[in-house]
Amino acid sequence: MGxxxxxxxxxxxxxxxxxxxxxxxxLTNRNVRMGFALYGVRRVGKTSILKEVRRRLRGRDxxxxxxxxxxxxxxKNVSTFVKALGSEILNVYQPRLSLRYKAGExxxxxxxxxxxxxxxxxxxxxxxxxxxxxxxxxxxKEEYGDLIKRVFTLPEQLARETDTRCILMLDEFPTxxxxxxxxxxxxxxxxGLVRTLYEEQQNTILCxxxxxxxxxxxxxxxxxxxxxxxxxxxxxxxxxxxxxRELITRNLRKEIGSELLSKIFEVxxxxxxxxxxxxxxxESMPETDKIDDIIEHTVKEEGDVIFNEEFCRMSPKEQEIIxxxxxxxxxxxREIANVINEHTDTISKSLDYLQEKGMVEKERxxxxxxxxxxxxxxIDMKYDLY
Ligand SMILES: Nc1ncnc2c1ncn2[C@@H]1O[C@H](COP(=O)(O)OP(=O)(O)O)[C@@H](O)[C@H]1O
Ligand SMILES: [Mg+2]
Numbered sequence: 001m002g003x004x005x006x007x008x009x010x011x012x013x014x015x016x017x018x019x020x021x022x023x024x025x026x027l028t029n030r031n032v033r034m035g036f037a038l039y040g041v042r043r044v045g046k047t048s049i050l051k052e053v054r055r056r057l058r059g060r061d062x063x064x065x066x067x068x069x070x071x072x073x074x075x076k077n078v079s080t081f082v083k084a085l086g087s088e089i090l091n092v093y094q095p096r097l098s099l100r101y102k103a104g105e106x107x108x109x110x111x112x113x114x115x116x117x118x119x120x121x122x123x124x125x126x127x128x129x130x131x132x133x134x135x136x137x138x139x140x141k142e143e144y145g146d147l148i149k150r151v152f153t154l155p156e157q158l159a160r161e162t163d164t165r166c167i168l169m170l171d172e173f174p175t176x177x178x179x180x181x182x183x184x185x186x187x188x189x190x191x192g193l194v195r196t197l198y199e200e201q202q203n204t205i206l207c208x209x210x211x212x213x214x215x216x217x218x219x220x221x222x223x224x225x226x227x228x229x230x231x232x233x234x235x236x237x238x239x240x241x242x243x244x245r246e247l248i249t250r251n252l253r254k255e256i257g258s259e260l261l262s263k264i265f266e267v268x269x270x271x272x273x274x275x276x277x278x279x280x281x282x283e284s285m286p287e288t289d290k291i292d293d294i295i296e297h298t299v300k301e302e303g304d305v306i307f308n309e310e311f312c313r314m315s316p317k318e319q320e321i322i323x324x325x326x327x328x329x330x331x332x333x334r335e336i337a338n339v340i341n342e343h344t345d346t347i348s349k350s351l352d353y354l355q356e357k358g359m360v361e362k363e364r365x366x367x368x369x370x371x372x373x374x375x376x377x378x379i380d381m382k383y384d385l386y
């Protein structure tokens with residue numbers, strides 16, 4: 001126990017019981033073939049939910065949950081993605097196939113050994129060949145569409161061979177469009193491709209997550225998106241006051257007053273990552289009476305680590321807009337334009353980009369707000385220019 005900055009599961013996992021139960025129930029129901037699409041701001045707990053569901057599914061004979069985050073793919077190109085995902089799927093299926101080696105070892109071993117190992121498995125020749133291909137293909141020779149096809153066919157094949165259902169959880173799925181093929185991004189075209197493959201499958205259930213509302217809309221939420229109505233869509237909200245408090249009191253090894261709990265909730269907006277972060281700081285301080293200082297200190301110092309790079313990568317205009325929104329508490333393109341002396345159209349365009357980056361959301365017509373309350377506070381503390 002104790003505070004953690006890595007995804008929470010098991011005894012670290014708080015709240016969201018209804019959702020997790022619902023997911024487990026649906027994903028294990030042989031009469032339903034429907035996965036979930038989770039969306040919600042960064043650090044709200046999507047990965048934790050996927051991993052908690054995976055944990056709950058792990059004990060079952062008939063279900064094989066595979067978790068893979070597109071964010072772990074590096075270098076960010078199609079062939080790396082295909083090798084990594086293919087390897088992960090194979091590793092999770094390893095015991096069921098009585099496979100003697102991990103995918104990583106097979107990749108390094110000579111083709112002759114690989115072939116011999118695969119031959120010993122009780123799987124069809126066809127599937128064996130596909131496994132060999134995924135582990136050994138020459139990325140310079142293969143077409144990206146074919147690679148995508150091969151890797152998304154693997155879970156279906158293995159599920160069929162082992163009489164299981166594969167729950168394929170692809171975390172941060174919309175960023176699959178950013179993968180490079182040669183010099184350019186593969187783009188949204190890949191979504192249609194995956195969708196077509198997925199549609200024909202019976203034993204694979206896809207679950208996806210995404211942090212940026214706009215890209216999730218392009219992928220699955222809007223009626224024009226390739227995966228429209230292919231998922232049970234769930235928005236993940238920050239923790240409620242009650243569970244935010246529980247997260248602290250359960251992990252903190254000292255007493256903490258109700259007022260301070262309220263303060264933490266207010267500052268973090270219930271986003272569990274920041275609650276964990278502040279909890280860690282409080283834990284490491286000898287006294288709890290200076291919590292106001294601890295919170296301020298945490299936001300300032302840790303905020304630098306968390307936000308600086310991203311903020312520095314923004315264009316000067318975007319930075320100016322963010323600072324104006326925080327400092328002058330303005331929300332409409334026109335108001336922002338007034339504050340920073342710029343054309344409203346230019347502001348609107350920049351706000352579009354900021355939405356795509358997941359920094360800003362459009363709450364209603366002409367009303368934009370900064371999504372992350374801690375980011376907002378960090379900006380507020382750091383930039384006193386206005
Ligand atoms: N249900 C939860 N209970 C406790 N802590 C959580 C919970 N969900 C998320 N967290 C914490 O919040 C942080 C971010 O969670 P994560 O699942 O990675 O969010 P996301 O995937 O939405 O960015 C992690 O430090 C994790 O420990
Ligand atoms: Mg995540």
